[in-house]
Amino acid sequence: MLQWVTDHDSIFREFDEDIIVKTQEVLSRFPRIADSESDKLYHADPFVVALALAMKEQPQQTLIKYRICVVTNEKGKLMGNPKLHPNNMKKIPDVCSHYGIDCIDHFGLFRVENWLF
Numbered sequence: 001m002l003q004w005v006t007d008h009d010s011i012f013r014e015f016d017e018d019i020i021v022k023t024q025e026v027l028s029r030f031p032r033i034a035d036s037e038s039d040k041l042y043h044a045d046p047f048v049v050a051l052a053l054a055m056k057e058q059p060q061q062t063l064i065k066y067r068i069c070v071v072t073n074e075k076g077k078l079m080g081n082p083k084l085h086p087n088n089m090k091k092i093p094d095v096c097s098h099y100g101i102d103c104i105d106h107f108g109l110f111r112v113e114n115w116l117f
Helices: 002-007 017-029 045-057 092-099 106-112
Strands: 069-071 102-104
Touching: 017 045, 045 069, 045 092, 069 106, 092 102, 102 106
Parallel strands: 069 102
Antiparallel strands: none
């Protein structure tokens, strides 16, 4: 995996002050997006939303208009995930909805991109 990331480093964006500020904003509004009871060492969810938010608020510098969209297989409250109601956990789709960011699952990506398998 490290070799693949190294070979494709141009697709990754460096953290800058804007992303850090947006991450702090997301975490202050939705502190439960990063599950402190999880066994995961890293919690990328707030950074994923913050990156989309930062990109949405920046003026585009390309001739071709691009769409800001988060792709995740998480199911939030808005998608009827009953496990979230007792602990008030927020998932990526819920937080994206709050910020007006499109959020689709992998099958939605396949449809949008007209990928056939």
